[in-house]
Amino acid sequence: DADVTQTPRNRITKTGKRIMLECSQTKGHDRMYWYRQDPGLGLRLIYYSFDVKDINKGEISDGYSVSRQAQAKFSLSLESAIPNQTALYFCATSDLPGTSGTDTQYFGPGTRLTVL
Amino acid sequence: GESVGLHLPTLSVQEGDNSIINCAYSNSASDYFIWYKQESGKGPQFIIDIRSNMDKRQGQRVTVLLNKTVKHLSLQIAATQPGDSAVYFCAENRNSGGSNYKLTFGKGTLLTVNP
Numbered sequence: 671d672a673d674v675t676q677t678p679r680n681r682i683t684k685t686g687k688r689i690m691l692e693c694s695q696t697k698g699h700d701r702m703y704w705y706r707q708d709p710g711l712g713l714r715l716i717y718y719s720f721d722v723k724d725i726n727k728g729e730i731s732d733g734y735s736v737s738r739q740a741q742a743k744f745s746l747s748l749e750s751a752i753p754n755q756t757a758l759y760f761c762a763t764s765d766l767p768g769t770s771g772t773d774t775q776y777f778g779p780g781t782r783l784t785v786l
Numbered sequence: 787g788e789s790v791g792l793h794l795p796t797l798s799v800q801e802g803d804n805s806i807i808n809c810a811y812s813n814s815a816s817d818y819f820i821w822y823k824q825e826s827g828k829g830p831q832f833i834i835d836i837r838s839n840m841d842k843r844q845g846q847r848v849t850v851l852l853n854k855t856v857k858h859l860s861l862q863i864a865a866t867q868p869g870d871s872a873v874y875f876c877a878e879n880r881n882s883g884g885s886n887y888k889l890t891f892g893k894g895t896l897l898t899v900n901p
Binding site: 674709710711712713715718760762773774775776777778779780 | 794818820822827828829830831832835875879888889891892893894
């Protein structure tokens with residue numbers, strides 16, 4: 671979805687290096703999410719942010735940190751990358767549930783990260 | 787159905803046939819469900835959603851059925867086309883308090899359409 675962009679799209683790095691993955695959105699959504707995807711394990715939530723001043727840990731936050739620089743930008747950092755962080759990483763956004771009570775998330779194209 | 791192991795469930799159909807992809811969800815309090823399609827090398831793409839106060843919803847060539855009694859969700863694709871080949875995920879929206887909704891995803895089913 672061109673409304674949610676991720677950079678870089680592919681990255682190969684070495685164990686111990688610090689890596690930052692960036693996400694930008696033009697959908698005007700308040701909520702942003704970072705997921706990782708591994709074969710056979712589906713999408714797992716790393717961190718999420720419901721607004722600029724709100725940051726929450728997901729189910730697998732260890733080894734990761736995030737920064738919500740603006741409504742449109744949410745970056746994910748691996749402070750010291752390790753091989754088992756090799757995965758596909760997806761950013762997603764959603765609007766406030768509002769009267770519909772729903773929270774459909776829209777995903778970026780993903781970043782393929784390989785840690786050697 | 788959804789996988790509990792490392793192997794992705796697969797469904798292989800002939801072009802033009804109807805496809806049915808199943809999903810079992812875990813939380814009876816979930817009130818909103820979504821189906822996503824993920825093509826190779828791309829991010830998940832929203833297909834269709836359904837609220838828990840409904841048992842059926844139709845879109846273009848797709849129908850979602852919800853059976854709350856057995857906590858089961860299905861996605862039916864009519865006249866399946868090669869472009870429908872992808873991994874399909876169901877997701878349940880669990881209300882974690884107030885307006886704080888979060889999605890929990892199933893592991894996905896790989897649909898392969900044979901010409």
